[in-house]
Amino acid sequence: MDWLDFITNLGRIVRAIATDQIAWLMPALYVRLTGQTGRGEEVGVGLTADYFRGCFYDYFQELSIAADAIPAYLHDKQVVEYGPGDMPAVALLMVAYGARCVVCVDRFPLLRLSAQNIKVLKQLVTNLPAAQRARAEHCFVTPGQPDSGFNPAHIAYRVTPSGLSGLADWADLIVSRAVLEHVNDLTATFADMYAALRPGATAIHMVDLRSHGLHRHNPLDFLCWPPRLWGWMYGHKGVPNRWRVDRYRAVVQISGLETLALRPIVVLEQGLIDLVRPKLARPFRHLNDQDLSWLNFWLVCRKPVANP
Numbered sequence: 001m002d003w004l005d006f007i008t009n010l011g012r013i014v015r016a017i018a019t020d021q022i023a024w025l026m027p028a029l030y031v032r033l034t035g036q037t038g039r040g041e042e043v044g045v046g047l048t049a050d051y052f053r054g055c056f057y058d059y060f061q062e063l064s065i066a067a068d069a070i071p072a073y074l075h076d077k078q079v080v081e082y083g084p085g086d087m088p089a090v091a092l093l094m095v096a097y098g099a100r101c102v103v104c105v106d107r108f109p110l111l112r113l114s115a116q117n118i119k120v121l122k123q124l125v126t127n128l129p130a131a132q133r134a135r136a137e138h139c140f141v142t143p144g145q146p147d148s149g150f151n152p153a154h155i156a157y158r159v160t161p162s163g164l165s166g167l168a169d170w171a172d173l174i175v176s177r178a179v180l181e182h183v184n185d186l187t188a189t190f191a192d193m194y195a196a197l198r199p200g201a202t203a204i205h206m207v208d209l210r211s212h213g214l215h216r217h218n219p220l221d222f223l224c225w226p227p228r229l230w231g232w233m234y235g236h237k238g239v240p241n242r243w244r245v246d247r248y249r250a251v252v253q254i255s256g257l258e259t260l261a262l263r264p265i266v267v268l269e270q271g272l273i274d275l276v277r278p279k280l281a282r283p284f285r286h287l288n289d290q291d292l293s294w295l296n297f298w299l300v301c302r303k304p305v306a307n308p
């Protein structure tokens with residue numbers, strides 16, 4: 001970013017720094033004012049329920065577990081979900097299909113039992129086969145009544161500093177979708193994951209490295225903002241931390257987890273990489289074209305059975 005870019009964007013910079021102070025000092029107010037769901041725009045009950053069903057099945061597809069083998073795989077498992085968004089719908093499906101309980105952890109208090117979210121939860125429960133439906137109904141304080149809240153014996157929702165679970169040797173499975181790119185301290189999150197997993201247990205994450213609406217002309221031009229200025233503008237809002245896949249490789253290795261799979265889903269075309277490269281901020285200049293091209297990816301890792 002040069003001085004001309006800086007002056008052109010001065011209004012945006014001042015606004016973003018001011019609103020970051022609200023997010024820092026009053027995160028709950030910030031979340032309410034911005035109406036965040038974690039999924040972007042509200043799209044209606046049916047599509048939202050479809051989205052969460054898709055999220056649930058995607059994990060098992062990526063783990064090469066056939067749909068009819070999910071109940072056996074999940075049977076009695078203790079699951080952690082980082083960053084569930086405004087409703088623990090994936091957690092509900094995990095318990096419905098056999099998990100004993102799910103702990104959902106978030107850095108922001110996004111959970112809302114709004115009329116819309118209650119309808120989504122009801123629809124998810126209603127569309128389940130009988131055995132799964134009975135299990136899902138018991139996830140609520142009053143069985144079958146989402147508006148009564150979640151029964152913490154099955155679905156616990158915790159908001160903690162930096163969204164860390166603080167669990168030790170507890171989880172049989174850890175999942176997240178479109179979360180790791182928001183975490184403020186990636187090393188701490190992977191250390192938390194390592195501590196929370198039981199030896200031999202798996203963590204699976206879908207990571208979305210796109211700009212989340214914060215680019216202007218090129219999908220990667222949000223990587224041109226200098227890190228300090230980006231931190232002042234967005235440090236407390238949970239917007240993308242901008243780390244690329246090279247950082248994830250390094251952090252997984254430091255954590256002691258084993259990488260079982262790391263694969264891109266969508267990659268950016270070379271022409272757009274060539275256009276943005278001369279303006280990249282310092283932390284992204286060393287990246288090779290391939291790492292820069294990854295716009296989202298799956299990461300599957302496992303805690304080794306013996307401590308490294």
Ligand SMILES: C[S@@+](CC[C@H](N)C(=O)[O-])C[C@H]1O[C@@H](n2cnc3c(N)ncnc32)[C@H](O)[C@@H]1O
Nearest residue numbers: 038083084085106107108162163177179182183
């Ligand atoms: C884009 S939303 C995704 C929500 C949900 N997984 C989905 O697919 O709809 C990102 C989520 O990550 C949460 N988050 C942000 N920073 C976090 C952190 N350090 N630890 C855990 N969750 C975090 C946000 O509050 C939000 O719930």
